Amino acid sequence: MSELLPAWSWQFAPDHIQQLSPLLELEGITPAWAWDGSTGAGVKVAVIDSGIDNDNPAIAGHVKGYISFFEDREGQMHSSEEPHNDAFGHGNACADIIRRLAPDCDLYSIKVLGPTLSGKGTAFAAGLRWAIEHNMQVVNLSLGSTKKEYSGLFYELADAAYFKNIMLVTAANNMPMTSFPSLYAAVASVACHEGQNPYEFYYNPSPPVEFGAPGVNVTVAWLSGQQRTVTGNSFSAPHISGLIAKILGKHPGLTPFQVKTILRATARNVRRERGKTNEM
Amino acid sequence: MTTKEELEAARRRIIVLEHEVEQLRARNENDGAAAQLRAQLAQLGAASVLGAPTEHTQLLEQIVRTANHVLRAHAGTLYLVNENTEELVFEVALGERGDMLRGTRFPIGQGIAGWVAASGEAIAIADVQQDPQWATGIGQRLGYAPKTMLAMPLLLRDNVIGVLQLMDKDDGSPFSAGDMATLGLFAQQAAVAIAQSRSLLSLSSLLRALLTDQENPAMQAAAFVADTEESAEYRDTLQLAKLLGEIARQSDAARRLSLQVVEAIVTYLHAQSHFEERGD
Numbered sequence: 308m309s310e311l312l313p314a315w316s317w318q319f320a321p322d323h324i325q326q327l328s329p330l331l332e333l334e335g336i337t338p339a340w341a342w343d344g345s346t347g348a349g350v351k352v353a354v355i356d357s358g359i360d361n362d363n364p365a366i367a368g369h370v371k372g373y374i375s376f377f378e379d380r381e382g383q384m385h386s387s388e389e390p391h392n393d394a395f396g397h398g399n400a401c402a403d404i405i406r407r408l409a410p411d412c413d414l415y416s417i418k419v420l421g422p423t424l425s426g427k428g429t430a431f432a433a434g435l436r437w438a439i440e441h442n443m444q445v446v447n448l449s450l451g452s453t454k455k456e457y458s459g460l461f462y463e464l465a466d467a468a469y470f471k472n473i474m475l476v477t478a479a480n481n482m483p484m485t486s487f488p489s490l491y492a493a494v495a496s497v498a499c500h501e502g503q504n505p506y507e508f509y510y511n512p513s514p515p516v517e518f519g520a521p522g523v524n525v526t527v528a529w530l531s532g533q534q535r536t537v538t539g540n541s542f543s544a545p546h547i548s549g550l551i552a553k554i555l556g557k558h559p560g561l562t563p564f565q566v567k568t569i570l571r572a573t574a575r576n577v578r579r580e581r582g583k584t585n586e587m
Numbered sequence: 588m589t590t591k592e593e594l595e596a597a598r599r600r601i602i603v604l605e606h607e608v609e610q611l612r613a614r615n616e617n618d619g620a621a622a623q624l625r626a627q628l629a630q631l632g633a634a635s636v637l638g639a640p641t642e643h644t645q646l647l648e649q650i651v652r653t654a655n656h657v658l659r660a661h662a663g664t665l666y667l668v669n670e671n672t673e674e675l676v677f678e679v680a681l682g683e684r685g686d687m688l689r690g691t692r693f694p695i696g697q698g699i700a701g702w703v704a705a706s707g708e709a710i711a712i713a714d715v716q717q718d719p720q721w722a723t724g725i726g727q728r729l730g731y732a733p734k735t736m737l738a739m740p741l742l743l744r745d746n747v748i749g750v751l752q753l754m755d756k757d758d759g760s761p762f763s764a765g766d767m768a769t770l771g772l773f774a775q776q777a778a779v780a781i782a783q784s785r786s787l788l789s790l791s792s793l794l795r796a797l798l799t800d801q802e803n804p805a806m807q808a809a810a811f812v813a814d815t816e817e818s819a820e821y822r823d824t825l826q827l828a829k830l831l832g833e834i835a836r837q838s839d840a841a842r843r844l845s846l847q848v849v850e851a852i853v854t855y856l857h858a859q860s861h862f863e864e865r866g867d
Contacts, residue, residue, distance in 0.1 A: 311645035359701070397701040420705045422696025423673050424747065427705070450706050453835050454745040481709040482742075482771035499764060523764055538764060 330565060336572035338506070339579055347409025347552035353443040354405070354545075355434045356398035356450065358391045359416035359573035365403040365528035366414070373419035376430040383404060386435060393576060394421050396529035399544040401449050403528035408549030409556065420450070422476065428452040429458035435464050435488075438440050439473055445553055447548040448494075449478040449541035451486030461488035469493035474551050474563050479516045490515035495567060496552070498525055499543040508547060520546035621698055643784045644678075650777045651679045654753055656774075661755035662731060666700050667694070667741075668748055668783070675700055675750065684729050702751040703738045706745050709771060713761035714737045715754070737762035739770050741778035748778055 315519070317323060325572055329338065340559050352369075361370040376386050395397045403413055417434040431452055438446045446468065452461065465488040467473050475494040480486040496515055499522020500507075509519040520541030529535040552567055561569070625661070649664040665679040677691040695701050703710060715736045733754035742751035751774055756762060834845040 357705070394696050395698075395705070396704070397702055398603055420702075422694055422701075422705075424668070424670075424695060424705065425673070452706060452745075453707060453742065478708075482739075482775070483768070484742075484775075524761060534714075536713035536761070538713070538762065538767065539709060541706075541708055541710070572621070 311393045312425065330568070333568070334570050336569055337578075338573050338586070341569050341573050342550065342553040342557055345409075345548045345553045345557035346380040347412035347556040349503045349557045350409065350445065351415060351443045352405055352437040352445045352447065352548060352552050353411070353417050354398055354401050354417055355417040355431065355438065356393075356394045356401055356447075357420040358393040358396045358418035359414060359421050360393045360530070361390065363393075363399050363403075363528055364532050365406065367406075369406060369410075369412070370402075370416050371413040372441075373418070374415075375421075375432070376426075376433040376437075377419075377421055377423065378425055380425060382427060386433070386437075390401050391416065391418050392501045393530065396535065397449070397541070398483065398525035399529060400535065401447055401548075402544060404505070404525070404542060404545035405447065405549040405552065408546065408548075410553035412526075412549075412552040412556070415441075419498045428454050428457045432457065432460050435461070435468075435475075439464065439468050439471060442471070443473055445474045445476065445548050446549050448477040449544050451477060451480060453480070453484055453486045455487075458487045462491060464488065465491045465493040470564050471511040472554040472560070472562050474532045474548075474555075474566055476544050476548040476551065477508055478540040478542075483542050485571070493563065495542040495547055495563075495570070497542045497547050498537045499538070505546055506550070508570070509549070510571045515565070518547055518574070519543065522546075542564070545585075602702040613767045629814050635863060646667075646680070646780060646784050648716045650780070651681055651751065654751060654770060654773060654777075655681065658737075658753055658762075658770060660737075660753035662733060664688075664700075665754075666750045668695070668704060668750075675704055678749075678801065680729060688728060699736065699738050700752060703740050704748045707740050707742060709737070709739045709767050710763040711767055712738075724742045734759075735761045737766055737770060739767070742772050743778040743782050748781065751777065787843075835853065 310319060330336070358364055358375065359370050361368055364577045367549045370390075372388075373390050374388050375391050376384060378384050398416065398418070399434060401502040405412065405414070409470070415438070417438060419430040421432040431450070435446065463555075465475060467485060476487065477489040477494045477496050478494050479489050488494055492514075494519055497520050499517045500519040502521050505521060505526070507521065511517055511519060512581075520543040521540045522540055525538070525542045526534050526536045526537050527542065547570070551568070554566060554569055555561060558569075590783045611632040647665055647667075651665050655663045663681050664677070666675040667678050668674075669676050672692070674697055677688045677693070677865060678684065678855070680688045693701065694706050699710065699712065699715075699723055702708075713735050731754075735756065736752055736754050738752045741751055751770070753762070754768065756766075805863070830852045834842055837845070
């Protein structure tokens with residue numbers, strides 16, 4: 308029978324419809340239900356950034372895989388799966404924040420920022436493609452490309468991730484300009500607020516930026532075991548990445564739209580029990 | 588609803604209103620600061636139109652000085668990207684020893700300015716003293732150890748052409764997210780002014796060579812054309828300059844009429860820009 312159906316329709320034929328487990332009623336989605344008791348154990352979280360130092364005390368050997376991409380002056384893309392370090396400290400900072408919420412997640416360091424400017428967008432796209440092809444579950448993108456020529460490519464990659472149940476978490480640009488794939492519907496886009504509680508996040512009913520998380524004067528790991536107190540949207544995204552890793556550790560197999568539903572239901576400005584912290 | 592509930596509802600409403608008033612006040616302050624920066628930058632752009640090397644250097648210095656003044660920062664530096672060598676070149680450091688650093692080159696792959704150039708993202712740091720690279724490198728040579736820093740990319744057509752850094756606010760507070768937004772608006776326009784000044788500098792240099800025959804003008808002309816061919820803004824600017832020259836050669840009445848038309852267009856563009864910023 309399925310041959311007679313229009314394209315894309317076969318999966319809704321009576322003998323193909325899959326019965327799935329329902330989520331709780333929205334009122335029943337609480338922080339306790341969503342992530343209580345989870346450490347994000349076993350959840351694969353990729354950090355596409357400047358690299359991660361596995362021997363940094365804040366990382367404590369939780370990097371399970373490495374890949375780095377860079378383009379040479381002839382435009383040739385190269386990659387290496389050899390262990391690498393963080394070139395600037397920013398990748399360490401993101402990984403540190405993620406581990407504060409999901410200390411037992413498996414980190415994958417995808418290094419796309421280094422000593423050259425050429426091919427930056429291409430390396431970034433290659434890193435994201437690698438994360439999708441290698442079935443990462445959460446991908447933290449505290450950077451984006453402002454080059455319009457990459458908009459189509461990142462749109463395609465964001466959709467590919469969405470359909471593979473891979474949650475892309477992006478930081479909105481710090482400046483009032485569009486960057487890719489930061490504001491696509493398939494990703495969870497994050498900007499910063501001034502709170503310090505890592506579990507304090509907000510839902511924005513007027514996207515494209517959908518969530519607000521701490522990113523002002525956040526003290527984070529940097530280079531050589533030192534810490535920095537920093538401000539920027541790029542430090543808010545890993546808070547949401549860590550929280551999603553925590554949720555997926557307890558509820559494996561959730562789709563991106565289910566994850567967003569849970570985030571919305573547990574956001575500080577949505578929960579009915581106002582004034583009570585989300586921390587569990 | 589009981590009186591107690593009504594009181595509680597009123598109390599919550601007051602909290603929300605207070606928050607909204609505070610947001611509006613902060614936005615108004617930021618809008619005012621950004622407008623002041625833009626006005627000063629417009630004057631700088633007009634002053635640098637002659638394209639002499641001194642004007643170009645003065646433009647760079649004035650950009651840092653203006654940003655410092657409006658955000659009440661104690662010190663500031665400006666780097667430009669050398670695309671051929673993929674290095675950051677120290678152009679401006681306000682202060683006694685600033686001239687000593689001019690022309691110093693740094694690889695893009697290190698330090699805060701390197702991160703900003705590589706990622707195209709802004710960052711604010713509340714504890715720069717913990718940065719060993721700054722303490723032993725630039726800070727030592729400048730004889731100045733900043734505590735806080737705001738580093739902003741200078742983006743032109745999606746490319747980072749430089750990095751503007753401000754250090755230490757007068758009141759000792761760290762740079763805020765609002766400061767980042769204000770400087771972001773200024774930096775976009777500063778990047779355009781720098782690019783135009785660079786193009787004019789190249790043109791000025793070419794004209795001098797043609798007049799004095801001291802260098803190889805053919806090679807310079809080729810380099811100039813290659814440099815500016817990519818720039819639609821510069822082509823438009825040249826066309827405008829040609830038209831203005833044509834107007835200047837007309838009769839008094841025709842010149843005054845032209846001036847009125849141009850003034851009307853500028854007034855309209857300012858009004859449109861204000862309208863877009865307000866998002867009305």
